[in-house]
Amino acid sequence: MEEKIKTLSALYATHFTAELDRVRLRTGKVTERIKIDHPAAAAILPFIDPAHILLVRQWRYALGKETIELPAGKADPGEELDVCALRELEEETGYHAERLIPIFNFYPAIGYSNELIRIYGASGLTRIDRVIDEDEIAQVEVMTVDHALDLILRGVIHDSKSALGILLFQARQARGEIPQDFFG
Amino acid sequence: MEEKIKTLSALYATHFTAELDRVRLRTGKVTERIKIDHPAAAAILPFIDPAHILLVRQWRYALGKETIELPAGKADPGEELDVCALRELEEETGYHAERLIPIFNFYPAIGYSNELIRIYGASGLTRIDRVIDEDEIAQVEVMTVDHALDLILRGVIHDSKSALGILLFQARQARGEIPQDFFG
Numbered sequence: 001m002e003e004k005i006k007t008l009s010a011l012y013a014t015h016f017t018a019e020l021d022r023v024r025l026r027t028g029k030v031t032e033r034i035k036i037d038h039p040a041a042a043a044i045l046p047f048i049d050p051a052h053i054l055l056v057r058q059w060r061y062a063l064g065k066e067t068i069e070l071p072a073g074k075a076d077p078g079e080e081l082d083v084c085a086l087r088e089l090e091e092e093t094g095y096h097a098e099r100l101i102p103i104f105n106f107y108p109a110i111g112y113s114n115e116l117i118r119i120y121g122a123s124g125l126t127r128i129d130r131v132i133d134e135d136e137i138a139q140v141e142v143m144t145v146d147h148a149l150d151l152i153l154r155g156v157i158h159d160s161k162s163a164l165g166i167l168l169f170q171a172r173q174a175r176g177e178i179p180q181d182f183f184g
Numbered sequence: 185m186e187e188k189i190k191t192l193s194a195l196y197a198t199h200f201t202a203e204l205d206r207v208r209l210r211t212g213k214v215t216e217r218i219k220i221d222h223p224a225a226a227a228i229l230p231f232i233d234p235a236h237i238l239l240v241r242q243w244r245y246a247l248g249k250e251t252i253e254l255p256a257g258k259a260d261p262g263e264e265l266d267v268c269a270l271r272e273l274e275e276e277t278g279y280h281a282e283r284l285i286p287i288f289n290f291y292p293a294i295g296y297s298n299e300l301i302r303i304y305g306a307s308g309l310t311r312i313d314r315v316i317d318e319d320e321i322a323q324v325e326v327m328t329v330d331h332a333l334d335l336i337l338r339g340v341i342h343d344s345k346s347a348l349g350i351l352l353f354q355a356r357q358a359r360g361e362i363p364q365d366f367f368g
Binding site for chain 1: 185194195198200218246290291292297333336337348361
């Protein structure tokens with residue numbers, strides 16, 4: 001247990017708050033902790049067929065470079081994560097998914113953020129008539145699951161949700177935990 | 185490419201800075217982005233023997249609960265990540281490692297932080313005569329790799345570095361990428 005003594009400073013953004021707190025540790029020592037209060041998010045591993053997935057290329061301001069990732073995004077206030085997953089998939093790839101299964105819930109940055117990301121597998125994809133959100137997404141790519149796994153092991157796919165989504169879908173598949181009818 | 189127009193506000197902590205920036209997107213649209221400028225960190229998957237690893241229990245202020253994780257920590261200014269890994273392992277578990285191999289470099293929170301975590305596998309462990317950092321670590325646990333994998337799939341181990349370290353060590357082992365002499 002660590003107990004807040006006071007908030008020393010804070011930064012308020014549209015979607016979250018960062019607080020620097022003075023904190024008393026279990027041992028009695030007084031120190032500072034940062035805490036980002038962040039909405040939950042959904043990430044989607046979208047299967048075109050059992051061997052092929054969709055990934056998105058996007059610019060990441062915090063890194064100053066373009067990355068290849070699973071489609072993903074923050075939940076709107078009051079929005080359920082499965083609804084968020086379907087919405088983000090449509091906005092970022094232009095595909096609607098018929099089926100979603102939860103793959104993993106995780107905390108990306110447990111040292112300073114309470115953000116939770118829920119990763120879903122998605123299948124039964126159909127192209128819908130909508131424009132992709134070009135403010136966020138530069139390009140949508142189709143690749144084999146095997147190639148995506150290679151890109152993880154070579155360090156090209158290097159963000160937590162994308163690597164975890166691909167690795168854990170495969171781990172659950174190997175254990176027979178993906179429902180038989182997932183791929184339709 | 186996204187271009188900073190100006191910094192709207194900032195929060196300065198001892199080890200990092202959070203900035204809220206007004207930004208011009210590729211498409212011309214003006215929006216806000218947050219950017220946490222964070223030091224790199226090392227995480228360690230420490231093998232007592234080929235079947236058993238060490239994990240640490242610690243309180244996470246941002247979540248308000250205790251977690252089970254790989255030992256890990258931020259690099260000190262100018263500190264190489266392999267040196268950081270050995271230091272954090274000693275501080276958090278009381279073990280020195282003879283061998284370190286890099287397993288994965290990743291960005292935990294690519295949407296708002298430039299933090300990079302490098303995960304190492306560690307072996308050749310010997311107990312050293314030092315007190316564990318009780319401000320950070322509540323308990324050190326030994327468990328089998330198989331049990332740790334179960335805890336991931338059941339959502340008990342739920343932070344990005346711990347799940348990725350265990351999954352990717354196994355993936356590299358399955359591909360014959362872990363050196364023969366790693367376990368001595």
